[in-house]
Amino acid sequence: MLTDQQRREQIAANLAAVRERIAAAAARAGRPPSEITLVAVTKTYPASDVLHLAALGVADVGENRDQEAAPKAAETAAAGVDLRWHFIGQLQRNKARSVASYAAMVHSVDSVRLATALAGAAQRAAEEGRPGPLDALVQISVDGAAERGGALAVGEDPDRALLRVAQAVAASPALRLRGVMAVAPLDWAPERAFAEVARCAALIRAEHPDATVVSAGMSDDLDEAVACGATHVRIGSALLGMRPPLR
Numbered sequence: 001m002l003t004d005q006q007r008r009e010q011i012a013a014n015l016a017a018v019r020e021r022i023a024a025a026a027a028r029a030g031r032p033p034s035e036i037t038l039v040a041v042t043k044t045y046p047a048s049d050v051l052h053l054a055a056l057g058v059a060d061v062g063e064n065r066d067q068e069a070a071p072k073a074a075e076t077a078a079a080g081v082d083l084r085w086h087f088i089g090q091l092q093r094n095k096a097r098s099v100a101s102y103a104a105m106v107h108s109v110d111s112v113r114l115a116t117a118l119a120g121a122a123q124r125a126a127e128e129g130r131p132g133p134l135d136a137l138v139q140i141s142v143d144g145a146a147e148r149g150g151a152l153a154v155g156e157d158p159d160r161a162l163l164r165v166a167q168a169v170a171a172s173p174a175l176r177l178r179g180v181m182a183v184a185p186l187d188w189a190p191e192r193a194f195a196e197v198a199r200c201a202a203l204i205r206a207e208h209p210d211a212t213v214v215s216a217g218m219s220d221d222l223d224e225a226v227a228c229g230a231t232h233v234r235i236g237s238a239l240l241g242m243r244p245p246l247r
Helices: 004-028 047-055 066-078 093-102 112-126 160-170 192-207 224-226
Strands: 038-040 062-063 084-087 103-109 133-141 174-181 212-214 232-235
Touching: 004 038, 004 224, 047 062, 047 066, 047 232, 066 084, 066 093, 066 224, 084 174, 093 103, 093 112, 103 174, 103 224, 112 160, 112 174, 133 160, 160 174, 160 192, 174 192, 192 212, 192 224, 212 232, 224 232
Parallel strands: 038 062, 038 232, 062 084, 084 103, 103 133, 133 174, 174 212
Antiparallel strands: none
């Protein structure tokens, strides 16, 4: 068992390596590293690790499950730490109100119905004192598999068509459409997957020029994501080590 100081030193070394990796990937792509936001994914890790990351200068933290994210957000806020919380997992509509109470950005809006539920939740949060609209990204289904999460770039599904979902987000004053998010399918080469993400991002920007965020790339494929224009990379294991098993 590591002491608190040893754990911080371990995370600091990992963070330095990840930042170097991002800088190198940006240089290869002819981009400044300042264009790329590191989102530290802390699912299954304790709030103490979040506090270590914050002390080391990390301001953006991502979580996949509301039941884990909400208490961590409350604990870190009680400790006086100001963080930008990113909700990056599949969001159930009945969790939208809770997520809107603490998240700065929701990465996983993949249907008109979810956009509508999130807009209502964000409006209620604003009435309760939330400052400004809730940033939202449209999650893309890279391979178009309808059975998995993500808006569909092909077809005219009234609930999940990519541009319909983007418009549903943009139409709400309680939400702010910021761009897109995607996860590379396991059976696709990362370069192919992130090229498709870039294509879909361009489709949305053509109608919504301020939607410039591209959340793509994780510990194993951040280099390819940066090469294809990612502005946000979601990094967990490279920062915090192998995940504890989910309970």
